Amino acid sequence: MEEFTNENIDLDKLPKYQEVTLTAPHPNYWKVILINIFIFLFFAGVCLTAFLFLNEDIKHNRPFFIGGYLVVAVLIFILYRASFKKRGFALREKDIVYKSGIIAETTTIVPLNRIQHVALDEGIFSRIFMLGKLQIFTAGGQSGHLHIAGIEIEKARSMKEILLRKLDQIETLAEDQ
Amino acid sequence: MYSYFNYRNFTFFLDEQKQEFVINKGIFNKTQLTVQLDKIQQVNINQNLLQKIIGIYGLKVDTAGSEGKEVSIKAIDEEIANNLREHLLSRKSISNKETYTEKTATFQEDIPFLKVSLSTLFKVGLTSNYGSTIALLLAFIYPVFDNAKEFLKAFDMDKGQVENAVESLFTLFSIGILIAAFLFLILAINVIRTFVKYFEFHISKHKHSLLISHGLLAKKNTLLSPNKVQITSYDQNYFQKKMNLLNMNLKQASSGEAKKGKDLESNNLQIPGCNPTERDELIKMIMGDIPAKGKLFIPNWRFLNLPIFFRVVFPVGIFFILWAYISELNPYYPAAIIYFLLAVPMIYISYKRHQLTVNKEFIIKRSGIWDIKHSLLFPHKIQAITTFQYPWHKSVDVGHVNLHTAAGIIHFKYGNYTEIKKLVNYWLYQIESGSEEWM
Numbered sequence: 001m002e003e004f005t006n007e008n009i010d011l012d013k014l015p016k017y018q019e020v021t022l023t024a025p026h027p028n029y030w031k032v033i034l035i036n037i038f039i040f041l042f043f044a045g046v047c048l049t050a051f052l053f054l055n056e057d058i059k060h061n062r063p064f065f066i067g068g069y070l071v072v073a074v075l076i077f078i079l080y081r082a083s084f085k086k087r088g089f090a091l092r093e094k095d096i097v098y099k100s101g102i103i104a105e106t107t108t109i110v111p112l113n114r115i116q117h118v119a120l121d122e123g124i125f126s127r128i129f130m131l132g133k134l135q136i137f138t139a140g141g142q143s144g145h146l147h148i149a150g151i152e153i154e155k156a157r158s159m160k161e162i163l164l165r166k167l168d169q170i171e172t173l174a175e176d177q
Numbered sequence: 178m179y180s181y182f183n184y185r186n187f188t189f190f191l192d193e194q195k196q197e198f199v200i201n202k203g204i205f206n207k208t209q210l211t212v213q214l215d216k217i218q219q220v221n222i223n224q225n226l227l228q229k230i231i232g233i234y235g236l237k238v239d240t241a242g243s244e245g246k247e248v249s250i251k252a253i254d255e256e257i258a259n260n261l262r263e264h265l266l267s268r269k270s271i272s273n274k275e276t277y278t279e280k281t282a283t284f285q286e287d288i289p290f291l292k293v294s295l296s297t298l299f300k301v302g303l304t305s306n307y308g309s310t311i312a313l314l315l316a317f318i319y320p321v322f323d324n325a326k327e328f329l330k331a332f333d334m335d336k337g338q339v340e341n342a343v344e345s346l347f348t349l350f351s352i353g354i355l356i357a358a359f360l361f362l363i364l365a366i367n368v369i370r371t372f373v374k375y376f377e378f379h380i381s382k383h384k385h386s387l388l389i390s391h392g393l394l395a396k397k398n399t400l401l402s403p404n405k406v407q408i409t410s411y412d413q414n415y416f417q418k419k420m421n422l423l424n425m426n427l428k429q430a431s432s433g434e435a436k437k438g439k440d441l442e443s444n445n446l447q448i449p450g451c452n453p454t455e456r457d458e459l460i461k462m463i464m465g466d467i468p469a470k471g472k473l474f475i476p477n478w479r480f481l482n483l484p485i486f487f488r489v490v491f492p493v494g495i496f497f498i499l500w501a502y503i504s505e506l507n508p509y510y511p512a513a514i515i516y517f518l519l520a521v522p523m524i525y526i527s528y529k530r531h532q533l534t535v536n537k538e539f540i541i542k543r544s545g546i547w548d549i550k551h552s553l554l555f556p557h558k559i560q561a562i563t564t565f566q567y568p569w570h571k572s573v574d575v576g577h578v579n580l581h582t583a584a585g586i587i588h589f590k591y592g593n594y595t596e597i598k599k600l601v602n603y604w605l606y607q608i609e610s611g612s613e614e615w616m
Contacts, residue, residue: 105565106564107565138560139430
């Protein structure tokens with residue numbers, strides 16, 4: 001049996017999640033986001049032009065539609081840029097921290113001993129840039145899952161390995177008891 | 178024919194060594210379902226009216242498996258039902274039949290430690306679940322009411338002016354009666370519903386698990402192990418407080434992705450009408466101890482801003498803008514004022530009731546406007562923690578925290594962000610250093 005200790009806990013000496021240095025997503029991931037935005041805007045643009053040419057009644061309103069389209073495009077761009085700047089993750093010894101958000105700054109922490117399973121996802125464009133998305137699932141439902149996008153594929157693989165190894169360790173520990 | 182073969186090929190047994198419950202079924206495509214005993218959350222043994230007549234039971238085994246892999250056996254006799262109930266939730270199983278009969282004998286002697294009497298059920302029916310009953314009633318009554326109106330119209334055709342005056346007086350009178358009748362009907366239906374659902378509700382301690390059974394027409398027996406309960410909550414409204422009544426709710430991990438509506442319901446165990454001492458006893462049973470006083474956290478007054486804006490200022494403003502342009506709306510402006518006068522205090526009450534109490538072992542969240550709800554939770558049942566803050570709250574140090582559990586999320590909004598961070602670090606420490614399992 002382990003030696004039993006029961007010392008007083010100094011709350012200020014606990015490791016602080018808010019002071020962890022976070023790893024930002026790889027710069028190439030911004031390119032992936034841009035490609036996705038352009039594809040979306042391209043299809044939206046095609047639909048809009050078709051709509052404008054087929055509808056004779058709103059001929060004189062065309063500048064408004066085009067202006068609106070441009071405003072939306074710029075907004076999407078700015079919002080994604082802001083959210084990209086805010087993203088960051090850190091793998092600690094016993095948990096994983098992920099920060100994200102467009103307006104609000106959200107930090108999610110998943111203790112490693114609460115992870116249900118881990119998945120690695122590679123999209124087409126991400127694969128071109130050698131990036132991957134690490135997905136971490138907990139029993140806490142949709143909002144408790146973590147999706148960390150834009151990690152270099154090698155790093156993502158090794159992270160997944162580490163996580164899986166920890167999961168195994170925890171499981172064997174639990175069975176021993 | 179099909180049913181018969183289906184029946185012939187349906188077998189189940191308990192694997193003692195591997196601690197597994199195995200079911201074989203299927204005619205052409207044979208399926209074997211295996212459930213590990215320690216993954217079982219609760220065992221339901223139900224009996225509806227038809228099954229009651231024939232004298233059989235239906236058995237359902239709930240697991241937290243993500244594929245919604247639930248085991249259900251439609252027809253088993255009482256002996257097997259009791260046997261299974263006996264063994265499925267206890268890790269050590271007994272193999273031969275002699276010991277089994279002995280066990281049932283002791284089982285019979287189990288004394289229920291919580292029993293809900295008829296009068297309590299009556300009180301519960303009077304004081305809770307208005308919302309769902311009103312919805313039920315409206316769906317039922319509307320067509321009837323519509324027909325009656327048509328009928329009255331036809332009747333009205335040959336009425337003179339004198340009768341008209343009498344009628345207007347009469348309608349005023351009858352509206353009063355109608356409202357009274359409506360209220361009475363709601364209460365009556367509520368009471369009947371509660372009676373049918375929770376008739377003879379009792380809980381007894383059964384080795385390491387709780388046995389809950391209730392129901393008038395369809396009898397439901399549920400066996401669950403206390404350490405699989407994720408969130409224990411109780412709520413009470415103003416009337417219930419006067420009568421010393423509480424409703425308790427035991428939330429278990431919902432199975433996987435199917436989290437909507439009914440599935441969630443089945444993972445919630447309702448205990449209607451217990452008094453504070455019984456509540457404490459149940460909490461002791463489930464959580465091991467009654468929560469001691471802890472440190473109290475209350476939200477910042479900025480809690481009020483958003484709801485007041487979106488629920489009060491915004492709709493009322495729109496109403497008055499429309500009011501200025503559309504003359505038909507004129508007579509309705511008192512409604513807007515009443516709404517305003519009701520909504521503001523309600524939001525204020527919800528702000529005052531929003532609290533979080535934390536001590537070494539527990540987290541207690543209080544919230545609600547009419548029904549005041551307390552949710553109790555162990556830190557080690559937390560699956561993930563999310564904290565967030567809006568940029569404009571940075572300077573005033575206000576932020577929010579969500580605790581994700583397998584049975585839902587607990588929010589605490591507009592707290593002091595420095596304190597929240599400290600709490601989160603503490604909870605993380607508790608989760609990561611402890612070896613307690615959440616299931």
